[in-house]
Amino acid sequence: MHPGWRRSPIETRDACSLIWAQPMETASNGSCSWSEACRWPFCRAELSTLRPTTQLFPWPQTCSLLSRQGDYTPLASCPNGGKWEALLVEANPRFDSALHQVEAQHPNQVKAMPSSAAYMCDAQTSFYLDNVNTEHNYWGSSLSPSHQDVVKSGKVKVTVPTRNLLRILHEQTTAKDLVIVKMDIEGAEFDIIPCLANSPQVRLVDKLFMEVHDPSWGLVGNSEQEFRRAQASLRRQGVAIPAYNSPTLLQTFSQTGIAGRRGGLWGGRWGGLWKGLWGGLWRGLWGGRTINQIMVLTYAERTRAYHYEEVFPDIRVSWMVGLTAAHFANEQDMMDREELVPMTEQMKAQWRSNPNREADRKAGTPPLGTLACALAHYKAWQTAAASLSGREWLVILEDDAQPETTSDELLRDLSGIAPDVELVFLGERHCPHGYGSTAYAITAKGAQALLDTPFMYNADFYLDVPKIKRECLAPHFRHQPTEANGTSMTKLLARPSTSS
Structure with a gap:
């Protein structure tokens, strides 16, 4: 400084x-x-x-x-x-x-x-003055001698340092x-x-x-x-x-238009003051929380059906590429593979005590798939808790989340969320049905609360824990499996994410 x-x-x-x-x-x-x-x-x-x-x-x-x-x-x-x-x-x-x-x-x-x-x-330069646009406070002043207002002003120049x-x-x-x-x-x-x-x-x-x-x-x-x-x-x-x-x-x-960046929601709208600035879409630019990145959970053999980078050009998209359940002999083998998602002995014991475990088996739910999906989301929560500031969201998508929104809409809607909300459902299934982890946004605080919950349930259950305040938005994504066997996430085990 x-x-x-x-x-x-x-x-x-x-x-x-x-x-x-x-x-x-x-x-x-x-x-x-x-x-x-x-x-x-x-x-x-x-x-x-x-x-x-x-x-x-x-x-x-x-x-x-x-x-x-x-x-x-x-x-x-x-x-x-x-x-x-x-x-x-x-x-x-x-x-x-x-x-x-x-x-x-x-x-x-x-x-x-x-x-x-x-x-x-840092250097010096000749800077050309605009002497004609008095009503616009000489807005045509420029470095370029070819700027039309500079030419009209007779190319009057001064020497100034550059910063x-x-x-x-x-x-x-x-x-x-x-x-x-x-x-x-x-x-x-x-x-x-x-x-x-x-x-x-x-x-x-x-x-x-x-x-x-x-x-x-x-x-x-x-x-x-x-x-x-x-x-x-x-x-x-x-x-x-x-x-x-x-x-x-x-x-x-003004206080009539912006969602508090650190939380306080001031309500209202831009009031037309920012001519040409997103058409007033980003109510929360200065006050509301913004999106750090979109993280897509997938696996190597998977065809990337939805080109999220093209749909959301203004938001960073990363892909957490995992292994399928087929890479493991059994559930214990998956839990012991510490080079992927290290599970502590406490986490393993908690998982084995899952009260729904046997019921899931009888219902035909593959235990490897349930564990793989839970670990994938767990890894994403670790990323959120470690990397987000208090004013950011991490949007987590399973790779069969079909976008029905744009960058502007997603940024706008998440920026207007009340400051005490730490988890926002973005898919059509969890609200009102109470199941599905296809698409949601989470804060660092919300992610840490999920990480502090005993590791013994599937991802859908974690998203309903009472420790954090949740909110539903109109669906921005729709669960649309692109394989005959349904969601690919029943196969996935997370490993470190890779940016696209």
Whole structure:
């Protein structure tokens, strides 16, 4: 973190940082080459040894943002009972005074970088001013000399330093922080995004608000196809990139519209303030819980009937690939194979004491299949308990869960769930029939509660334990077996997941 802007370490699990480029403009020349910038994220190899020096704070309940206005005073509404940090990068010197003013109003929370252009290395550049769009606060200022507003303004330029976004992420955020990047940089996104996609810093970013411009305004020469591949790479690595257009009016996140990220449900809706921002679909972006990933339980011999990556392009999809029951001689052999899902002696004893075990045998339920399915879900719960933050869901699907939803719908509906709910059924069978583990979403707390339950029942039973609060949503998935013998999950035994 920059000198003079340090604080003592604090709890970071529910922390939040807002890195707000407002607007970030770009560099056309400097002390390092663009290829070097992507190979060494900070343009100087020695900087790669830097470590995060800041601990960040929970997101506030309301926050007003301004886009290309030059008036940053609406940040005054951000605290409102919460704590946060904001880094403001602005290349246009017209707005230096406004930036310094809001920084003074919020010491140790706002860090202003006036007369600085955000890019992917530290250098200097010529930045072209927009002098014609007074009604839009000079929104056409750009690095590119070919930008139409720059041309209309007579290509008036100033020299400004560039600020390395990757370095900012590396020095000032941690993996546990909620990091939101707002990027409206008049074409330089075609330079920065491919670089970010190939850097380790990409895993520090949770959400990216990015307005996309003309590819010819970029300076490196990346094509639109390369840019789209980079966006797809960001999404695969866990970065949410909703459709976004940066309006020029004051935008306020009011208490009438957002589900509390740390739990509090404020109700209402966006009220139309975010023009072009998902059509108001993601009520919970700032407040509600989001999806860490979709985990699909399957086995190696299985044909992947449903292409979840195509259905949910904005959500990371991983596949937990297991072995079939046919790989084991008997139930005891399955329990003893510790290299797959290690079962403690206590777990084995609990499983043998299952009161429904003999009844299942008489009913023809294969004991190996029941155990395999239970272990698969158990492994998924271990993943959820170990990797989720307090504001995330893990969506668990058996591989015969037919999607009847979209990324936007799934994200929207889960973001609006009440804060005390830890398990949400997403399939058509469990609600109202009370059986089926085809599709559900779970939190770290909910997963830990299931792991603490004696291991002696099938997966369906665990999902009904009274330890956690549950809720049913309208079906987002439908149980649709793709094999004649019914659900493939009667065959599956989990082993470590593999990302697609």
